[in-house]
Amino acid sequence: MSFSTKITFAFYGIIVYLLGISIYQVIREPNVWAYVVLAVTLLFVFWLLGSRLVSKKKPTVLSRIQAAVQRFSFLIEQLVARDFKTKYKRSVLGIFWSFLNPLLMMAVQYFVFVNLMKLRNLGGQNPMLEHYAVYLLVGIIMFSGFNDCCNQALRSIVYNASLITKVYVPKVIYPTTKVLSAGINLALSILPLYIIVLINRLWPNFSILVLPLGILFLMVFTLGMGYLLSSCVVFFRDIEFLWGVFSTMWMYATPIIYDIGILPNTVQKLMMFNPLYHYIDFVRQIVILQQVPTAQETMICAAFSVGMFAVGLLVFKKTEDKFIFYI
Amino acid sequence: MDQGILKEDMIRVENVSMNFRLMNDRISSIKEMMTALAKRKVKFKVFHALEDVDFTIQRGDVVGLIGHNGAGKSTLLKIISGIMRPTKGKVWRGANIVPMLELGSGFDYDLSGHENIFLNGAILGYSKEFLHSKYDEIVAFSELAEFIHTPLRNYSSGMLMRLAFSIATVVEPEILIVDEVLAVGDERFQEKSKKRMMELMSGGTTVLFVSHNIDQIREMCNRVVWLDHGKVKMIGEADEVCDAYRKQFLES
Incomplete structure (x- = not known):
């Protein structure tokens, strides 16, 4: 599995996770707040993926975030690894x-x-x-x-x-x-x-x-x-x-x-x-x-x-x- | 220069001006700010580091940048490599830039040479696959194979510079920005690094190069930009500009 598909899976995983929790809230106790949570989550997902619905060509917010993460992931990985290595080095x-x-x-x-x-x-x-x-x-x-x-x-x-x-x-x-x-x-x-x-x-x-x-x-x-x-x-x-x-x-x-x-x-x-x-x-x-x-x-x-x-x-x-x- | 290479623009510097605000004394605490504001003493002079600098660099050019101390050479390099944003004007870049402004500035001295190759490479924007494939070449060029798993704090300054130079020049970048880095290590390594730079330049890399060594500029560059107090005083063939620059020195 290539790195970019891993990132895609991770992002979609988070989206499904958030949707799952908000749907659970509505099922457990269908009050105003539960619907607010669901609405906000849906809005958030729409913000991330919405432009795909409008036109196929326009990059979605999610794909732009993905591109940035992918581009700098190696640097981020190295900097985080540095923090850990130097923290516990001796x-x-x-x-x-x-x-x-x-x-x-x-x-x-x-x-x-x-x-x-x-x-x-x-x-x-x-x-x-x-x-x-x-x-x-x-x-x-x-x-x-x-x-x-x-x-x-x-x-x-x-x-x-x-x-x-x-x-x-x-x-x-x-x-x-x-x-x-x-x-x-x-x-x-x-x-x-x-x-x-x-x-x-x-x-x-x-x-x-x-x-x-x-x-x-x-x-x-x-x-x-x-x-x-x-x-x-x-x-x-x-x-x-x-x-x-x-x-x-x-x-x-x-x-x-x-x-x-x-x-x-x-x-x-x-x-x-x-x-x-x-x-x-x-x-x-x-x-x-x-x-x-x-x-x-x-x-x-x-x-x-x-x-x-x-x-x-x-x-x-x-x-x-x-x-x-x-x- | 090889005439077969298509002449296309690689860097366009368009009417770039850079102003610095020099305060009487740098205000760096809230208290100072308050008292200064209360006394209405927040005055500053505007210093024009660069004024209306405008030139184009084409693919394969090796451009030298000369000028006296404080002429704005380093500021221009920083603007071209994207570290600073100019007050006015803009810079267009045709490709990724690898700046070699100060070698080894991303080193962590608690980590080993091996770990620093990856850290520094990542900071310079190399990819993971690229670094893995070039790792042996970097170690071989730096001649540090014996010490590669030793923490950097035990390296001598010459060894540090060799490692840094080897990491920075392992790429064949399309645009290379060099700020006087050829004086690295002992004489033998200096020769070696000079050869490496020459290799890069003849490989069609576009180079922007700052040095106070006029002979070196003459030897390596085909075009020279002469900056004087933030303005472009002369652009042209290397020999022509170098002669004029030297002449002005002899006169003054």
Whole structure:
């Protein structure tokens, strides 16, 4: 099978996957939100493939994306491979750290919050807290994945200054590959998560099929964030330091170690505007409650992802021609 | 030059101007920006790096670019290779361009020579199949077979340059942009790399070549563009332009 057919299969696979989930939502509970999800998915597919219906000759959006992916896939592959090789080059355990790191982090935090601070069941009503270790681990994996991606992407333009001023490569590639390699790390840490899940006797059911969608939402959101940060840092280096403070704030503002139930009502309402809360909750529902999140939840996550991606890409595209004068 | 090659345009530089805004001091933090805005001190001078540069390069031409320091040679190369976008005008390219602006700028020093051949090749836009087929040739030309699995940080600077040169010239690109890279390695390797460049040029590659070495330009190029303070002062036959350039030097 040639490489381009593989890409075609992958893209059509994703389309079928998204359509499948939205149809499932309509069948399960045919309310307004379910129909909205279905309509949006159909619109998205139409955007990708629509021009094929109008005329045979015009290339579809999908085929243009495919062409770009194919053209730069070797470069992307090399850059991602470089990230992995240099990251683990001189460590004894190598890639094994990708599994080990989230497990050890969880062990430390579990010990501190459960054994020392007796934080278990602070929320009370939330059934997810029954399995606090899993609850905690999902939060840690998702947030640290997001944070890793952002930190890597943030510096991607500035650190590649010597390349950008000497070789012509579409600049979007730099933050994209950084997010990709941190994203692969995130995907790898799903494995230790499932070890803990099985230890907790949470036998996965069909809802696990929706888990990749949750990760996909987070990755698309992170890509947008990465584009935005990497281009802003070129013009104002202060952002690098501000982001460190801001991401710590964001971490504590997200229910990772605590439950949303312990917060005052007003703060709970504000939490609706925290995209990471939605993503983490989305995955927790799948992993702990073994249920597919509602159509409304899915729609909120999708909206945050697409919105952030669009804003980030727009800012990046508007400013990329000026990078070379500032780096 | 071989008259059998059809004369067709490969690069058209059309009325290209490039302006840089020079600020009093570069503002790079929000605080500085705020205070500067408050004091209304965001002034800048406009510096014309290139003004109305207009010329055409045809297939098979070996064009030399000469001029004093700061005449805009490197800026022009960057615009032609697509790294910078000109303020005015545009550049039309008839084929893919392989820029050799600074050798080895894409190297990762923690990776081995073997891994860097693929990384650097990918950055220069080569395909995977191409690199696999040319891998042995690259290693042989660089004479680094013994050290190819050693991390680059243990290489000497000469070895680095040899590797970089071998990767960059393994292609037979339609347009090659070279910014003074012939002085690579020891004398023997310099001879070898010069021979390789000559081979590329006689193979019908279009070359745009920057050097301060007038004798080298005379030897290798058939046409020369003389840039002076961002403007084209003279275009023509290599000997003619080189003579005029040298004459101006003797006068001043």
